[in-house]
Amino acid sequence: YYHFVENVPFYGFAVMCTDHPEVQALVGEIQDRRVITYGQNPQADVRILNFANKNGGCEFDVELRDRLSGEQKNLNNISLPMPGLHNALNATAAIAVVDQLEVGAEAIRKGLLEFSGVKRRFSKTGEVDGVVIIDDYGHHPVEISYVLEAARQSAKNHVIAVMQPHRYSRLSELFEEFAACFNDADTVIVAPVFTAGEEAIEGVNHRELARRIRALGHRDVRTIENPEMLAPLISERAIKGDYVVCLGAGNITQWAQKLPDELLQLKNGA
Secondary structure, X not given: OHHHXXXXXXXXXXXXXXOOHHHHXXXXXXXXXXXXXXXXXXXXXXXXXXXXXXXXXXXXXXXXXXXXXXXXXXXXXXEEOOOOHHHHHHHHHHHHHHHHOOOOHHHHHHHHHOOOOOXXXXXXXXXXXXEEEEEEOOOOHHHHHHHHHHHHHHOOOOEEEEEOOEOHHHHHHOHHHHHOOOOOOOEEEEOOOEOOOOOOEOOEOHHHHHHHHHHOOOOOEEEOOOHHXXXXXXXXXXXXXXXXXXXXXXXXXXXXXXXXXXXXXXXXOO
């Protein structure tokens, strides 16, 4: 990413989130390209304020400060039709860009309010008896934490996370981080690894991940061996007001699409 930023044309700029320590460290290494920072922290050039999830979406304000001129302006009462701090941060990055293009405040508000979202980012696939099914591409611990936080703040009752690890190599390299990222889920269901063509790694699998999540203190962690096991388990566990969040970059998206119909069939005794 450092080389990517260094190759930005001299008249361009990079927009970087300094809420993440790794990104903040990278900002300090960039010498000859303009950088605009964003995030929740008070040092950010474009700072998100007063964030709140509300009615299935989120609301927040943004403060924009120019380091050279000292000029400051505020863009208040921004609404997004999807919940989650991660979505608000993405929107804040977009605001940082369009502000440089001199797009007006009302156009920004209107554009974000009408934004229909990105496929597989907190996408609702259905609702059965008040149980909401969500499909999300999150397959990294940081992403998963953000998604589950959004689900926690949106759900009226429980959050049930269904996680399909993507690649043995990623699970191996980030094993401890994966084991610690499910605290906002009341129940965690871990499916077998989506291999993406990789060979298995000894001691790295969905059962070992489930054991480690339990070892770190989670109260309800379960495993499944195939997609056919998911609907009966959700039918038994979920109640009205719950969010079922299917997470991963593999074929779990197909499970999420089918799950509402499968739950209806179980309900109707089919």
